Amino acid sequence: YVAVGNEPFLSAYNGSYLKTTFPALKNIHRALKEAGHTDVMKATIPQNAEVYQSANDKPSEGDFRSDVKQIMLDIVKFFHDNDLPFTVNIYPFLSLYLNQHFPVEYAFFDGNGQTIPDNGKNYDNVFDANYDTLVYALNKAGIKDMKIIVGWPTDGHRYATPKLAEKFYAGLMKKLAKDVGTPLRPEKLEVYLFGLLDEDMKSILPGPFERHWGIFRYDGTPKFMLDFTGQGRKIVPVAEKDEVGPDLDYACYHGDCTAMLYGSTCSNLDKIQNISYAFNMFFQIQGQDVRACDFRGSAMITKSNASVGSCLFPIQIVSGSGDFRISYVFGRFIVAGLILLGLVTAI
Incomplete structure (x- = not known):
């Protein structure tokens, strides 16, 4: 339409x-x-x-x-x-x-x-x-x-x-x-949802709720359980993980994924953790430039430490003047830095 x-x-x-x-x-x-x-x-x-x-x-x-x-x-x-x-x-x-x-x-x-x-x-x-x-x-x-x-x-x-x-x-x-309509028109209804994503630039003239009609938040994460089949299953719509392959390859090519190789400190990560690690490395190498945190909407910036066990996610510390940078500081307790997370999974 x-x-x-x-x-x-x-x-x-x-x-x-x-x-x-x-x-x-x-x-x-x-x-x-x-x-x-x-x-x-x-x-x-x-x-x-x-x-x-x-x-x-x-x-x-x-x-x-x-x-x-x-x-x-x-x-x-x-x-x-x-x-x-x-x-x-x-x-x-x-x-x-x-x-x-x-x-x-x-x-x-x-x-x-x-x-x-x-x-x-x-x-x-x-x-x-x-x-x-x-x-x-x-x-x-x-x-x-x-x-x-x-x-x-x-x-x-x-x-x-x-x-x-x-x-x-x-x-x-x-x-x-159930393929049931209304009392006056009992036949099957055709329905669209309003809307898919929240809209942070939308006018709030009709009310302060106007920016929050989406079933997904601004960053693409689902807000609640939603079973489109109507069976009431406790599931959420999630990102298509198979579509992130080219972005993962790009992040590793321009970043550093050597710690993910067999036998290395980050070789035991699951699929989502691998993606998060690669995205984070790219983000840090790019100087935590917010433009490096996108990957077609499959990434987001967080202050939470995404390190897993002995696999520590590097955090770049940048001085206030911008003239001094320590490229990689490893430590699971450094949570003030920004770490890039990967895709959203089921709640």
Whole structure:
């Protein structure tokens, strides 16, 4: 999918993108069509769930927000005529953030909270209720068969924690694994996660949690257990260790991995420790230049001593003036220096 903007019709934007978003969508779609890609690549506009609402919090009263209703109807018709999906970002977390009296359990999928009856259907979580509010809004627009594709932050608010994010995602994955939809659309849902990584440069105007939607931290480490199969296994998504081979070769070629050779002091390290040692040697030889600590995102700087047994990781001590350097000082108790760690493994 090609996303044309992201949540352009938020009320906080005061209509700034009302006149430009739809034309941009049509231009992108036209370009894809002329290139012959529309059978496999679709243009869409990820909307915030704020573009539709319900007067009494019941899905059956769902309709598009009055100030964007006409433009939304035009966009929805264009989607329908060109076989494009409606994409929406649904954030149950925001229900808790915006309303201190919102029932906490209703934001999750456990069915432990209140149940809201509506036209013969019962809703026990806000995700289903929000989704079906959109379905009703589309139905009122005369579109009853449009494909709909659908986070939880982990910091910046008392409900923005890894524990609650894990609970939400575990419930969502379990629901998806059962191939069940919502009371109004019981068929299988198509869902995307918002988002993959935290974004440290993102605006916090919507709230201090805004930089913490990722299932991974800034450095790529996983925040919590997440089983994409929905089976509830205690596993975490980790880095692909097999992809680090070329980086390891580069670090050893431009660094010093002789201590890792057979019979040497660091010859008994496991795979991750080998990578960490090689990366650290390269980092130290490069004068602890932060640019030498990357390796396509598979490395990070730490103040923890990564030495293993008799295999001591060298630490370069640099004087404050920058004129004097002791290239290698070995000692497991020197923890003030920076040591480069390798890949993230399972928690």
